[in-house]
Amino acid sequence: MTSVGFDPAAPGADLERHGIRLGDVLFQGIAVAASLAATALLGLIVYQVTSDAWPAIQEFGASFIWTEAWDPVKDVYGALTFVYGTVVTSAIALLLATPLSIAIALFLTEIAPRRLAAPIATMVELLAAIPSVVLGLWGILVFGPWVRDTLEPFLQSFLGWCPLFSGDPSQAGMLPAALVLTIMIIPITSAICRELFSRTPRDLMDGSMALGSTRWEAIRGVMFAYAAPGIAAAVLLGLGRAFGEAIAVNQVIGGANSINVSLFAPADTLGSRIAAQYQGATSSLQVGAILYLGVILMVISLVTNVVAQVIVTRFERARRAY
Amino acid sequence: MTAAPHDDRYDITTRSGGLRRRRITEKVFAGLAVGSAVVAVGILALVLGTVIHRGITELSLDFFTKPRPLFGQAGGIADALVGSALIVGMAMVMAIPCSILVAIFMSEYAGPRVSVGLRVVLDVLNGVPAIIVGIFVFGLLVVGRGQSAIFGAFALAILMLPMVARATQEVLEIVPRSLREASLALGVTRWRTTLSIILPTAIGGILTGVVIAVARVAGETAPLLFTSSIAANQVSADVSNALPTLPVTIFVFSESPDPGEQAAGWAAALVLILFVLVLNVIAKVVAGRQRRKHEGA
Numbered sequence: 001m002t003s004v005g006f007d008p009a010a011p012g013a014d015l016e017r018h019g020i021r022l023g024d025v026l027f028q029g030i031a032v033a034a035s036l037a038a039t040a041l042l043g044l045i046v047y048q049v050t051s052d053a054w055p056a057i058q059e060f061g062a063s064f065i066w067t068e069a070w071d072p073v074k075d076v077y078g079a080l081t082f083v084y085g086t087v088v089t090s091a092i093a094l095l096l097a098t099p100l101s102i103a104i105a106l107f108l109t110e111i112a113p114r115r116l117a118a119p120i121a122t123m124v125e126l127l128a129a130i131p132s133v134v135l136g137l138w139g140i141l142v143f144g145p146w147v148r149d150t151l152e153p154f155l156q157s158f159l160g161w162c163p164l165f166s167g168d169p170s171q172a173g174m175l176p177a178a179l180v181l182t183i184m185i186i187p188i189t190s191a192i193c194r195e196l197f198s199r200t201p202r203d204l205m206d207g208s209m210a211l212g213s214t215r216w217e218a219i220r221g222v223m224f225a226y227a228a229p230g231i232a233a234a235v236l237l238g239l240g241r242a243f244g245e246a247i248a249v250n251q252v253i254g255g256a257n258s259i260n261v262s263l264f265a266p267a268d269t270l271g272s273r274i275a276a277q278y279q280g281a282t283s284s285l286q287v288g289a290i291l292y293l294g295v296i297l298m299v300i301s302l303v304t305n306v307v308a309q310v311i312v313t314r315f316e317r318a319r320r321a322y
Numbered sequence: 323m324t325a326a327p328h329d330d331r332y333d334i335t336t337r338s339g340g341l342r343r344r345r346i347t348e349k350v351f352a353g354l355a356v357g358s359a360v361v362a363v364g365i366l367a368l369v370l371g372t373v374i375h376r377g378i379t380e381l382s383l384d385f386f387t388k389p390r391p392l393f394g395q396a397g398g399i400a401d402a403l404v405g406s407a408l409i410v411g412m413a414m415v416m417a418i419p420c421s422i423l424v425a426i427f428m429s430e431y432a433g434p435r436v437s438v439g440l441r442v443v444l445d446v447l448n449g450v451p452a453i454i455v456g457i458f459v460f461g462l463l464v465v466g467r468g469q470s471a472i473f474g475a476f477a478l479a480i481l482m483l484p485m486v487a488r489a490t491q492e493v494l495e496i497v498p499r500s501l502r503e504a505s506l507a508l509g510v511t512r513w514r515t516t517l518s519i520i521l522p523t524a525i526g527g528i529l530t531g532v533v534i535a536v537a538r539v540a541g542e543t544a545p546l547l548f549t550s551s552i553a554a555n556q557v558s559a560d561v562s563n564a565l566p567t568l569p570v571t572i573f574v575f576s577e578s579p580d581p582g583e584q585a586a587g588w589a590a591a592l593v594l595i596l597f598v599l600v601l602n603v604i605a606k607v608v609a610g611r612q613r614r615k616h617e618g619a
Binding site: 023024026027028030031032033034035037038039041042044045048049051052099100103104106107108110111112120122123124125126127129130131132133134135136137138140141142183186187190214215216217219237240243244245246247251271274275278279290291294297298301302304305306308309312313 | 440
């Protein structure tokens with residue numbers, strides 16, 4: 001294949017040309033096969049997890065989702081406790097992380113001098129690089145006790161009338177889990193927001209400020225308007241991460257079989273319950289119930305991610321139309 | 323204009339109450355933005371500081387050369403270091419060639435629609451929670467065969483694939499068209515152009531993507547819990563059995579009531595975090611060099 005014929009008219013040139021083509025065809029074939037395999041992998045994950053859980057899905061039916069029970073002794077299982085834990089911890093994390101992430105991104109693009117912006121952006125990125133198990137270790141041994149001794153009594157002192165902040169402070173529970181999730185999604189959301197803000201057309205911002213608006217007014221009126229769909233996608237990607245995080249949450253949330261309204265009390269999320277069961281469940285029904293939890297988590301994450309992707313793709317197309 | 327009565331709201335030459343309010347809003351906004359950045363950097367410093375402070379006292383030669391202690395004995399994390407190195411190494415072998423081929427297909431062969439479709443597939447694959455990848459490999463391979471380091475590596479490879487493929491595809495897109503055309507015009511076949519012209523040009527970006535992906539999967543616990551977690555406390559290179567790994571060891575230690583094991587957990591966390599940070603710094607340096615090369619060109 002490496003020796004190209006000197007005389008194209010000589011006999012055998014045809015074969016050689018085919019030989020060259022063969023290399024191209026082969027290489028393209030391998031590349032296509034790899035791409036098909038990657039696509040098939042996504043389908044296979046969905047298929048395999050669902051089919052593993054199928055006996056449990058048939059056994060428990062859809063009512064599994066709104067049944068609040070997890071009793072290996074009586075072999076009664078339901079997902080409501082874990083769905084509730086996942087939704088509440090993720091919602092709190094999202095409420096805290098979204099404004100913080102947007103503010104960090106604005107600081108990096110609009111306020112910080114360039115020399116300061118680059119190292120701070122790197123540090124925020126490094127926050128995402130901390131392995132979740134290390135963050136969980138810190139969460140369980142350092143952050144949890146601080147939450148119990150300082151943050152929770154403080155919140156209780158003026159929000160104690162609210163059932164969410166009632167009960168005894170504890171080092172493992174919904175609140176520390178939500179805060180650890182907040183730390184995990186800030187770098188994701190703020191990195192995307194920063195990218196969006198830095199791509200906002202400069203002349204639009206300058207125009208707004210030339211008309212007399214302050215920097216904040218220009219940001220609110222121009223930048224947010226321009227970046228709104230992207231911000232929505234960034235928030236959804238952060239949410240997907242919060243839903244799916246199993247390890248750090250498992251370490252700090254404490255584990256519980258029933259719903260407790262108080263944010264201070266131990267709870268469980270879908271991911272953390274699955275992670276907690278790795279050493280083997282006792283009955284096949286329990287294994288099925290865990291896989292069923294996996295299916296619920298997978299569906300929630302896939303929907304969140306696909307919606308985020310659709311928004312991003314549309315946003316890109318609209319941006320190209322400018 | 324002259325006939326219109328003077329309206330204070332539109333007069334920007336005098337300091338109206340409105341202007342003062344707007345300036346205060348501006349100050350508040352700037353303060354909150356600075357405060358948020360301080361919070362983020364502060365959390366990083368706090369976590370890193372704690373891990374270094376609590377972990378460094380445990381580090382010794384024994385810690386790196388001896389396996390995990392049986393109850394009450396002194397020991398280290400040599401078994402977990404060997405296991406992690408083997409599993410991450412195997413995951414790289416599985417994921418990198420496939421990822422680069424997918425990226426080549428996207429940038430060199432696929433039309434825009436197929437390419438966008440594949441990008442969405444990869445991004446969704448990237449969004450599948452690690453714990454789901456864990457139970458997927460558990461159901462596909464572990465059930466009936468038992469845990470093994472190879473299955474653990476396969477799970478990590480699934481996480482690496484979309485990261486490396488997307489990073490590679492993004493650098494391949496910015497390789498100048500003229501390079502491809504020059505090579506093809508000289509009669510070089512397409513596949514040789516790709517392998518010997520385009521890939522070497524993009525190698526810096528590909529390396530950055532690989533290093534970032536390795537840093538991320540080296541700290542992943544969730545996929546290994548179901549595939550390679552129940553292992554003996556000894557240094558072993560038998561990849562057909564489950565091997566101990568650094569993240570799983572930290573996970574187990576973190577939930578231990580024994581202060582000695584907790585201390586070992588901090589030290590192991592320090593080792594893991596240093597490894598991850600060094601890889602991230604390397605990625606930054608490689609990426610910076612690549613960018614300068616492109617700007618210089």
